[in-house]
Amino acid sequence: MRAVQHVQDRVVLITGAGQRLGAATAARMMEEGWHVLVHVRSSVDAAQALLDQAEATYGESRGSLLVADLTDDEGLQHVVGKVLEHPLVQAHGLAGIVHNASFYSQSSFEETSLEAYRSLNRLHMEAPYMLTQSLLPALERANGSVVAVVDTSWGRAWEGLAHYTSSKAGLRQLMLNLAGELAGRVRVNCLAPGAIMAAEWEAEHFAKVLEKVPLGRSGQAEDIAAGIHFLLTNGTITGNVLHVDGGWTLNE
Numbered sequence: 001m002r003a004v005q006h007v008q009d010r011v012v013l014i015t016g017a018g019q020r021l022g023a024a025t026a027a028r029m030m031e032e033g034w035h036v037l038v039h040v041r042s043s044v045d046a047a048q049a050l051l052d053q054a055e056a057t058y059g060e061s062r063g064s065l066l067v068a069d070l071t072d073d074e075g076l077q078h079v080v081g082k083v084l085e086h087p088l089v090q091a092h093g094l095a096g097i098v099h100n101a102s103f104y105s106q107s108s109f110e111e112t113s114l115e116a117y118r119s120l121n122r123l124h125m126e127a128p129y130m131l132t133q134s135l136l137p138a139l140e141r142a143n144g145s146v147v148a149v150v151d152t153s154w155g156r157a158w159e160g161l162a163h164y165t166s167s168k169a170g171l172r173q174l175m176l177n178l179a180g181e182l183a184g185r186v187r188v189n190c191l192a193p194g195a196i197m198a199a200e201w202e203a204e205h206f207a208k209v210l211e212k213v214p215l216g217r218s219g220q221a222e223d224i225a226a227g228i229h230f231l232l233t234n235g236t237i238t239g240n241v242l243h244v245d246g247g248w249t250l251n252e
């Protein structure tokens with residue numbers, strides 16, 4: 001039987017965690033006592049402020065910053081190296097990965113270049129694949145788990161979002177497949193947010209979307225963070241897609 005790991009020894013890597021839903025998740029995990037490896041691409045100042053705030057609140061460091069572009073092979077290697085050389089990971093393994101980094105934009109099929117599509121596939125599918133594969137031994141050592149943040153678009157047609165929705169569907173299937181293949185070694189789940197936090201370009205459209213949500217409102221970033229914390233810590237759940245969407249999927 002594995003020894004019970006103390007919460008302060010638990011390390012989670014969260015990608016794209018400098019702002020918005022990723023930052024809320026990092027804050028929640030730090031509040032729970034975990035050490036959070038806060039990955040960002042460009043939101044360095046926001047992430048540092050998040051880490052400083054946690055240190056001031058809890059009287060100790062609860063995280064560290066990792067900077068990399070995840071569409072870049074060197075960037076991915078950099079993240080893996082930094083995670084594996086972290087003293088807490090060396091001592092106890094890696095208790096979680098949250099694949100959260102994303103790029104959400106709307107453009108018609110004809111206007112979306114193959115280059116843009118490849119970049120999104122790299123961010124949503126190849127980066128989670130490579131990070132999970134490279135960090136698997138460290139995850140196993142900590143009896144860890146993986147959560148991918150997908151969305152509720154799966155199985156339906158969306159205007160101008162073929163590039164985004166197909167790469168998220170790939171991520172979802174990758175995770176469900178891994179849940180089966182790695183069962184008994186590492187748990188793997190997805191969290192699917194509904195309409196939680198509008199991107200700048202969809203602010204107007206967002207109100208219309210909310211009309212279709214049974215609860216009639218968007219959720220809070222903290223609801224996503226709570227769902228991710230739940231999936232990371234419930235030792236019996238694997239291969240699940242947790243919808244945090246106010247019932248949106250009921251109405252489409």
Ligand SMILES: NC(=O)c1ccc[n+]([C@@H]2O[C@H](COP(=O)([O-])OP(=O)(O)OC[C@H]3O[C@@H](n4cnc5c(N)ncnc54)[C@H](OP(=O)(O)O)[C@@H]3O)[C@@H](O)[C@H]2O)c1
Nearest residue numbers: 016020021040041042043069070100101102151193196197
């Ligand atoms: N917001 C919603 O209502 C909603 C709805 C459904 C699903 N989701 C999913 O929930 C997750 C979080 O949503 P969000 O709206 O908070 O996400 P977001 O703001 O669109 O993106 C999160 C972070 O991804 C990082 N990122 C983008 N391109 C990257 C790259 N090439 N390399 C590394 N990092 C990169 C950015 O980091 P930097 O800022 O450091 O550049 C960004 O802050 C996403 O996976 C999203 O698809 C969100």
